Amino acid sequence: MSQRTLSIIKPDGVAQGLIGEIYKRFADAGLKIIAARMLHLDDQQAREFYRVHCERPFYDDLVAYMTSGPIMVQVLEGVDAIDRNRELMGATNPADAARGTVRADFGESVERNVVHGSDGPGTAGEEIDFFFRRAELHPH
Ligand code: CDP
Numbered sequence: 281m282s283q284r285t286l287s288i289i290k291p292d293g294v295a296q297g298l299i300g301e302i303y304k305r306f307a308d309a310g311l312k313i314i315a316a317r318m319l320h321l322d323d324q325q326a327r328e329f330y331r332v333h334c335e336r337p338f339y340d341d342l343v344a345y346m347t348s349g350p351i352m353v354q355v356l357e358g359v360d361a362i363d364r365n366r367e368l369m370g371a372t373n374p375a376d377a378a379r380g381t382v383r384a385d386f387g388e389s390v391e392r393n394v395v396h397g398s399d400g401p402g403t404a405g406e407e408i409d410f411f412f413r414r415a416e417l418h419p420h
Pocket residue numbers: 333338342371372390391392393395396397399
């Protein structure tokens with residue numbers, strides 16, 4: 281079934297010059313980019329985006345990391361887009377990520393792990409709405 285999901289290339293991914301490499305992987309996996317924007321989150325936006333983790337010990341560090349530089353945010357569309365994108369990403373900790381995944385190839389640590397992807401239909405809808413208005417989505 282065709283689905284949409286939110287993807288973020290995090291500050292370490294943008295700084296390593298990985299936008300093109302990761303976009304190629306989306307295309308090869310049959311994931312279409314139907315919206316995209318580069319932006320630099322401020323503290324309040326990063327706290328809001330990751331609010332589910334606000335009680336976790338890594339929350340403040342995560343917010344500092346996510347606000348440390350520009351990010352590239354995109355909406356992906358395709359069959360099983362949510363799981364397919366999570367497969368391309370690999371496990372949260374690059375040390376546990378399968379070979380050939382973005383996090384295994386380019387992640388430095390459990391925090392600095394290059395990419396974000398929605399983890400289910402509910403969060404995908406909420407996260408897409410966090411960054412994009414309906415008129416900014418361009419299915420093709
Ligand atoms: O991103 P993912 O859904 O795989 O993992 P998460 O459990 O939702 O955590 C969100 C983000 O918090 C991770 O991608 C890491 O950047 C960061 N994190 C961390 O810094 N330390 C941890 N022990 C777990 C996550």
